[in-house]
Amino acid sequence: MKKGMLSNIIVFLKGMAMGIADIIPGVSGGTIAIITGIYEEFLSTLNNINLKIIKLLFKGKFKFLWEKYNLSFLSSLILGILTSVILLSYSITYLIVNYPIILWSFFLGLIASSIIYLFKEIKIWNRKTYLFLYIGLFFSLVMLTIYPSKQEEVSFIYLFFCGMISITAMLLPGVSGAYILVLLGAYETILNTLKEVIKFNSDYFLNFFSFIVGAILSIKLFSKLLTWAYKKHKNHTLSCLVGFMIGSLPNLWPWKSELNSEELLFSKLYIPVGYFMNADFRKGILFILIGILMIFILEYLTKKSKNV
Numbered sequence: 001m002k003k004g005m006l007s008n009i010i011v012f013l014k015g016m017a018m019g020i021a022d023i024i025p026g027v028s029g030g031t032i033a034i035i036t037g038i039y040e041e042f043l044s045t046l047n048n049i050n051l052k053i054i055k056l057l058f059k060g061k062f063k064f065l066w067e068k069y070n071l072s073f074l075s076s077l078i079l080g081i082l083t084s085v086i087l088l089s090y091s092i093t094y095l096i097v098n099y100p101i102i103l104w105s106f107f108l109g110l111i112a113s114s115i116i117y118l119f120k121e122i123k124i125w126n127r128k129t130y131l132f133l134y135i136g137l138f139f140s141l142v143m144l145t146i147y148p149s150k151q152e153e154v155s156f157i158y159l160f161f162c163g164m165i166s167i168t169a170m171l172l173p174g175v176s177g178a179y180i181l182v183l184l185g186a187y188e189t190i191l192n193t194l195k196e197v198i199k200f201n202s203d204y205f206l207n208f209f210s211f212i213v214g215a216i217l218s219i220k221l222f223s224k225l226l227t228w229a230y231k232k233h234k235n236h237t238l239s240c241l242v243g244f245m246i247g248s249l250p251n252l253w254p255w256k257s258e259l260n261s262e263e264l265l266f267s268k269l270y271i272p273v274g275y276f277m278n279a280d281f282r283k284g285i286l287f288i289l290i291g292i293l294m295i296f297i298l299e300y301l302t303k304k305s306k307n308v
Helices: 003-023 029-035 039-048 052-058 062-068 071-089 092-098 100-121 127-144 156-171 177-183 187-198 202-232 234-252 279-307
Strands: none
Touching (some): 003 029, 003 071, 029 156, 029 279, 039 071, 039 202, 092 100, 100 234, 100 279, 127 234, 156 177, 156 202, 177 187, 187 202, 202 234
């Protein structure tokens, strides 16, 4: 197998991992991008995309276009993300409703392990670093007090703004775009829209394109800002994200008084009575450990690939 093809397959698999994270409330595709070592390349590639692409297309300079804008990397990554999103859109609601303890335990393990990973990435701890950590923690706790709307229909204009906000969150490590959609009351609407668009149901095309246009506009507007913040103020950016992730942990706690597809946020956390003898509790602990282990495995594989 040629090196270029192998590289594209690896990027595709990393894209699939990002796609899985992006569609799950509480899990960040940006964090997966950092752990797999593609975050900076992803942001810089998005940052370089501009209208000159259209001119080059009309001039037929496809090879130059492909190399200049790193489209081999970007297309492989996006294809991987879309593959996961399409596959999971049919099953995620079912899993949340029918296997909440196992699912949220796994997510909790992923986030807890990601916090440890990002902590190690912060090289300098001072007053300003701690300040940004507290800022992230504060905003995360504020967001936990927001309850998603239960309205059955969401307008296409609202979905446009949801696309802008959620995609910005998806670009940030530690911030879950799907979780933001839950807070905005549009998570199930987006999942349902995606499923119907895949079936070529034209009634949902307007909602879908409104969300996509908002997302694309947001990427163009904010990718430069994110690139600048991550490169110039990496420690402060990461500490803020760590604070945000720590604040989101209660929302991922598996044992909640309410766990269903319409009310993903908790009203009360608890530990099962007689938890040592409780089968669900033991399963939950097992999947928390599996989630933690997966992040450490990803970190190990990333370090190993850099040394090859």
